[in-house]
Amino acid sequence: MHLSEFESIVGKENLNYFPNTKLVYSSDASMYKGNPLVVLWPETIEQIQKIVMIAKKNFLDITTRGGGTGLVGGAVPKRSIVLNMSKMNKILDFDNDSILVEAGIVLDDLNMILSQKGLYFPIIPSSHEVCTIGGMISCNASGKRAVKYGSTKNYINYLEVVDGSGAVRKVNDVEKFCGTEGTVGIIVNAELKLEMLPKKISMDVFKFDRATDMSIYTPELKEKPQLLSLELLDPKTSSMLNLEERYHLIAEYENSLGEIREPEEIEKWDSLRDSAYSKIAGLGYSLIEDPEILDDEKLAVFMKYLEGLNVPFFGHVGIGILHPCFKQGTDLADFFKTVESLGGSVTGEHGIGLAKKKYTPKIMRDKLLLYKKSFDPSNILNRGKII
Amino acid sequence: MTDVKKKPLSGCINCGMCNADCPTLKATNNELFGPRGRANMVNNNSSDESFYICTLCRACEAKCPLNLELDFRKERGKLQRTKANEEMIKNIRKYGNPIGELKDGKVPDELYCC
Numbered sequence: 451m452h453l454s455e456f457e458s459i460v461g462k463e464n465l466n467y468f469p470n471t472k473l474v475y476s477s478d479a480s481m482y483k484g485n486p487l488v489v490l491w492p493e494t495i496e497q498i499q500k501i502v503m504i505a506k507k508n509f510l511d512i513t514t515r516g517g518g519t520g521l522v523g524g525a526v527p528k529r530s531i532v533l534n535m536s537k538m539n540k541i542l543d544f545d546n547d548s549i550l551v552e553a554g555i556v557l558d559d560l561n562m563i564l565s566q567k568g569l570y571f572p573i574i575p576s577s578h579e580v581c582t583i584g585g586m587i588s589c590n591a592s593g594k595r596a597v598k599y600g601s602t603k604n605y606i607n608y609l610e611v612v613d614g615s616g617a618v619r620k621v622n623d624v625e626k627f628c629g630t631e632g633t634v635g636i637i638v639n640a641e642l643k644l645e646m647l648p649k650k651i652s653m654d655v656f657k658f659d660r661a662t663d664m665s666i667y668t669p670e671l672k673e674k675p676q677l678l679s680l681e682l683l684d685p686k687t688s689s690m691l692n693l694e695e696r697y698h699l700i701a702e703y704e705n706s707l708g709e710i711r712e713p714e715e716i717e718k719w720d721s722l723r724d725s726a727y728s729k730i731a732g733l734g735y736s737l738i739e740d741p742e743i744l745d746d747e748k749l750a751v752f753m754k755y756l757e758g759l760n761v762p763f764f765g766h767v768g769i770g771i772l773h774p775c776f777k778q779g780t781d782l783a784d785f786f787k788t789v790e791s792l793g794g795s796v797t798g799e800h801g802i803g804l805a806k807k808k809y810t811p812k813i814m815r816d817k818l819l820l821y822k823k824s825f826d827p828s829n830i831l832n833r834g835k836i837i
Numbered sequence: 838m839t840d841v842k843k844k845p846l847s848g849c850i851n852c853g854m855c856n857a858d859c860p861t862l863k864a865t866n867n868e869l870f871g872p873r874g875r876a877n878m879v880n881n882n883s884s885d886e887s888f889y890i891c892t893l894c895r896a897c898e899a900k901c902p903l904n905l906e907l908d909f910r911k912e913r914g915k916l917q918r919t920k921a922n923e924e925m926i927k928n929i930r931k932y933g934n935p936i937g938e939l940k941d942g943k944v945p946d947e948l949y950c951c
């Protein structure tokens with residue numbers, strides 16, 4: 451290995467290959483395990499460029515890592531250099547509509563600073579306290595406010611990335627780049643669009659018993675311009691969160707429209723929603739999926755199908771993303787067939803990583819291969835992920 | 838709120854939510870010094886001196902959605918069972934001091950604490 455070369459680039463303190471460091475960097479929030487060759491903490495773009503050049507020369511794989519909260523094994527190294535972005539977490543420039551940040555900044559750290567100006571980055575995955583902007587861009591993360599703001603790609607002006615040859619490139623076609631999971635380029639900087647923080651927030655929680663009852667509420671709610679989020683907990687999830695065993699549809703508004711207005715009560719529903727996956731996973735259903743089905747009627751059919759499978763599910767129903775959670779090892783072939791037959795896509799926000807490689811649609815595979823040809827022809831960036 | 842009984846760390850699902858407020862992770866940017874990393878080491882029987890960097894503040898425990906017990910004192914305790922420390926404890930139990938039997942004119946050949 452080329453440890454001394456790496457050491458001369460990042461310094462002794464920013465390199466580690468001892469067994470316990472390798473152990474803690476062998477996984478992300480999925481159930482996949484890998485094996486890092488070495489973990490590096492670059493602090494500058496130039497260092498990343500040099501690391502990439504050595505990796506290219508020696509055909510070593512580079513797995514870039516943010517907060518390690520990915521659920522599909524995207525940051526799991528396969529005899530790879532782990533490029534830990536956590537020291538590249540600075541704010542580089544700011545004006546009232548946008549902010550230029552390094553990719554390793556944690557979303558909540560950024561939003562904490564922005565809140566002093568009454569602003570925020572409005573894409574909020576439930577992992578907001580730990581996930582990084584680079585990880586969010588790479589997975590095209592969305593989250594609870596997606597019904598209003600969509601996914602990460604809608605809030606990026608441009609990116610600066612280091613490609614597979616070590617060159618720095620400015621990426622303006624962010625739609626194409628978002629969701630490439632570290633396989634096309636290492637994001638070093640991103641200029642983000644911002645929104646005003648809502649001054650007041652309120653909520654309504656609707657309860658019902660049958661999947662089909664959701665259509666009583668959603669069409670009207672989606673028409674409301676004040677709607678910030680529309681989230682669903684199925685009866686199983688609800689019961690795992692110690693709620694009544696019924697469907698709970700949580701609508702959040704950016705004014706006083708809803709009946710729940712007390713900040714403590716809003717916080718309670720917010721954290722229940724944020725903790726849903728972890729709680730479910732803790733009860734044995736740790737294989738989380740994220741199909742996206744945009745058509746409301748088909749979504750209702752899909753929910754009936756999930757009821758039949760007898761698994762807990764929840765999700766950002768306002769944008770058609772549901773999270774059914776299965777036991778590890780469940781055969782999902784029929785599940786994905788059903789998603790496909792309803793015109794849905796296999797991933798709405800978590801990405802493909804290692805977990806869903808088998809189901810990567812051909813069109814996506816071909817597009818990515820073409821993209822890689824131009825950005826990473828030597829295939830040293832997150833090899834074996836997605837394709 | 839009722840104080841719900843903490844569950845064993847073996848139930849960790851690796852979600853990483855405990856990393857949110859960890860002071861030693863924030864200071865080092867290294868997950869080896871963060872709670873998920875520490876939980877991983879405990880579950881793999883692989884504790885090391887990095888546990889001495891833990892402040893034992895248990896901010897991680899407050900963040901764990903599964904209500905797991907993130908009390909790393911035990912790991913520190915295990916690491917502290919060195920030969921010298923075992924000897925010192927034995928001396929305290931037997932003689933009431935860490936040095937051992939105190940005799941007129943004797944100087945300690947090994948000093949276990951000062």
Ligand SMILES: Cc1cc2nc3c(=O)[nH]c(=O)nc-3n(C[C@H](O)[C@H](O)[C@H](O)COP(=O)(O)OP(=O)(O)OC[C@H]3O[C@@H](n4cnc5c(N)ncnc54)[C@H](O)[C@@H]3O)c2cc1C
Binds near residue numbers: 519535585590592
């Ligand atoms: C409890 C929990 C709740 C979650 N809730 C949501 C949710 O509501 N919505 C949602 O969309 N997701 C959610 N996720 C999934 C995950 O948090 C997101 O995908 C998040 O965006 C990952 O960010 P990260 O910094 O942790 O990335 P990591 O896990 O470190 O990496 C994810 C991928 O991005 C790549 N990557 C990271 N940084 C860079 C970079 N600088 N350049 C290039 N590639 C990079 C990695 O190689 C990997 O492929 C949740 C996860 C957990 C554990």
Ligand code: SF4
Binds near residue numbers: 891892895898
């Ligand atoms: S107890 Fe240790 S691991 Fe947990 S937050 Fe405090 S310093 Fe971090």
Ligand code: SF4
Binds near residue numbers: 852854902907
């Ligand atoms: S929050 Fe709890 S379950 Fe999640 S990684 Fe930390 S200790 Fe494990």
